[in-house]
Amino acid sequence: NLTGDNGTLISRMTPVEEGAGYYVHLRDGRVQVNLIKRWLDDAIRVESQEPLATNRWCHLAVTYDGSRLADGIRVYVDGQPIAMNVKLDRLNQTFALPLEPLRIGGGQSTFNGELDDVRIYARDLAATEVELLAVPQTVSEILSLSAASRNEAQRRKLTRYFLDNHASTKIRDADRRLTDLIQQRRAFLENLPTVMVMQEMEQPRDTHVLIRGQYDHPGAKVEPGIPAAFPAMPADAPNNRLGLARWLVSPEHPLTARVAVNRFWQLYFGQGLVSTSEDFGAQGESPSHPQLLDWLATEFVRLGWDMKALQRVIVTSATYRQSSAVSPELLLRDPDNRLLARGPRRRLPAETIRDQALFVSGLLTNRIGGPSVKPYQPEGLWQEIATDTEYIQSHGDDLYRRSLYTYWKRTVAPPTMVTLDATSREACTVQRARTNTPLQALALMNDITFVEAARVFAQRVMVDLDGSMEDRLRLAFLIATARTPRPEELAVLERRFHHSLEIFRNDPSAARELVHVGEFSVNETLDVCELAAFTTVTSLILNLDEVVNKE
Incomplete structure (x- = not known):
């Protein structure tokens, strides 16, 4: 029950000059959890996004999974997880408890309010366990209520009481297996790699030309579109990234397939049909075999952009399977093998x-x-x-x-x-x-x-x-x-x-x-x-x- 906005709830810290240990603190009403080996260099600090309400009792729980990551800390209010902001995430060494006494309601600063029923567990509690702890009524008090008036948390507490005290061995074993599977699933999901994705804003913001590149000097408003030098997007195409992607791989696009097959040709022959493979524009070289480039591009599209199939076409061709041996006369006439009179050698x-x-x-x-x-x-x-x-x-x-x-x-x-x-x-x-x-x-x-x-x-x-x-x-x-x-x-x-x-x-x-x-x-x-x-x-x-x- 908070009567003030600041103060330490529990603390187990070495003297301030060393500052190693842990403490749960209130700062402007927000819950702050600190795990410290050496402040700033080797520590974690997370803080709740919203402050706790004052002058009312609430159940507060903090769990830590030992991962040395800020993401391993969970904070619950009245059995429900709350959103946290990571202030520091730099715990490099295994966190060990200091040889200091546990201080309740003090340590770093004095707590303003009332504390009741403080518990310390030697393991990481699951979210369901925290939810049960947050139910204030005893089993007898819950049973005195009608079944229809009990909330979900109260029903789960009764279930847990039954499983722990009155269930058969077979049911208890099944419950333990279920708990283990849930924990395994949780560990599996937490270890899955994440991938950043992009999506359109619900209300796209306006984009402007920036005069001389200065972000604070916007000019004319610009709209999404294709440069005028290229064919226009189809009228029915969405004017977003999906539309752009479809336009890029459309059979009518003059560049995508040609650039791609030129890169594959370069991979096998050492240089592309267009030798300036990085520049297909006016500053680039003209293709040595324009009809071959066009045929390969259309074949690539016809094959469904199948890269393996295209490479099979190239490596099984008579051109690629030629000997790379070269006579003095041929070397004099075509030193760079632009005429493809011999196989590649490099x-x-x-x-x-x-x-x-x-x-x-x-x-x-x-x-x-x-x-x-x-x-x-x-x-x-x-x-x-x-x-x-x-x-x-x-x-x-x-x-x-x-x-x-x-x-x-x-x-x-x-x-x-x-x-x-x-x-x-x-x-x-x-x-x-x-x-x-x-x-x-x-x-x-x-x-x-x-x-x-x-x-x-x-x-x-x-x-x-x-x-x-x-x-x-x-x-x-x-x-x-x-x-x-x-x-x-x-x-x-x-x-x-x-x-x-x-x-x-x-x-x-x-x-x-x-x-x-x-x-x-x-x-x-x-x-x-x-x-x-x-x-x-x-x-x-x-x-x-x-x-x-x-x-």
């Missing part, structure tokens, strides 16, 4: 090179979905560039997930990916730059991921094929390139193996150091020097032009 994207090495070695994890992972990275890189940020490396299968799942810090991109021309993602990039530097070869030969992949690749071949070294070299080459090596190529690989084997026989510690690069276990049944020597050969194979290039 280095694979950075992510594909890494994934291919993992796949060939047998390391690649095929699991789909899940959170980002943090594979190998030079130690201390984040601290050097981003300060006070620790890179916690993943382990186990997470080290070998597809590059799609690699955690990407925008200002500190994975260094090997950037070396191989992956973008930093600090700005939208339609076409990646393509460079050719010695650093790229050094990365492919020395990065932990590629060294480990080469070693596991060698280990895989040696275990799978119990034959001569020549047979093993032939199999490794076949797995990586999809063809058998020519005699002169096989001779180079054999010389490489025997030369490395001689080095490692003379220095076994170097062999052990090489085969233990990375976390994947070493097959101890294999000769360590042979495995190390074969690793140098598989590393060579993984660095061949026809392995890291699309030919």
